[in-house]
Amino acid sequence: MADKQTRVTNDPFRKYDLTLAERLYLPAIMKGMAVTISYFFKKPITIQYPEEKAYVPHRWRGRHVLKRDEFGRERCVGCQMCELACPADAITIQAGEVPPERRHLHTTERYAVTYEIDMLRCIFCGMCEEACPEAAIFLTPFYEFAEDSREKLIYTKDMLTERIGGPILYKD
Ligand code: SF4
Numbered sequence: 001m002a003d004k005q006t007r008v009t010n011d012p013f014r015k016y017d018l019t020l021a022e023r024l025y026l027p028a029i030m031k032g033m034a035v036t037i038s039y040f041f042k043k044p045i046t047i048q049y050p051e052e053k054a055y056v057p058h059r060w061r062g063r064h065v066l067k068r069d070e071f072g073r074e075r076c077v078g079c080q081m082c083e084l085a086c087p088a089d090a091i092t093i094q095a096g097e098v099p100p101e102r103r104h105l106h107t108t109e110r111y112a113v114t115y116e117i118d119m120l121r122c123i124f125c126g127m128c129e130e131a132c133p134e135a136a137i138f139l140t141p142f143y144e145f146a147e148d149s150r151e152k153l154i155y156t157k158d159m160l161t162e163r164i165g166g167p168i169l170y171k172d
């Protein structure tokens with residue numbers, strides 16, 4: 001069969017004359033079917049979510065958690081370094097002095113009175129985690145936190161802080 005270059009045409013809208021097989025789209029169909037059939041015998045990469053969960057690497061940057069130390073005290077000291085480092089302005093902190101009745105729950109006399117992350121602004125860059133001098137904030141591999149309203153995606157300190165003696169509750 002003559003190659004495309006030798007099948008010149010005078011038609012200004014067509015680069016070369018089509019053969020009968022090309023007019024019937026046979027080569028293209030055969031090529032497409034070959035690709036389809038080759039994938040038919042391969043292991044599928046799709047999963048049946050939500051029954052099946054996707055593999056998530058250990059260092060995946062998902063939902064945040066504010067950690068406690070081994071004595072159950074909040075590691076966060078309200079220094080606001082994470083707020084400063086956040087490129088998306090997603091973190092809002094109000095810091096204050098720890099009241100006497102809460103001293104046993106904190107490592108220093110300063111703490112985050114309120115701590116909010118706007119998950120709609122967050123780009124999961126991990127800069128807050130990098131900036132934290134107390135290893136208080138971490139991004140976990142948890143990625144299932146879709147909600148039906150914007151308000152529910154403003155995470156408060158209560159929603160972010162690890163529970164005493166147990167893992168963080170991702171859903172109330
Ligand atoms: S992961 Fe990045 S964007 Fe999200 S809160 Fe932390 S610093 Fe901000």
Ligand code: SF4
Binds near residue numbers: 078079083132133136
């Ligand atoms: S999470 Fe870390 S960086 Fe952010 S306010 Fe608390 S101690 Fe400071």
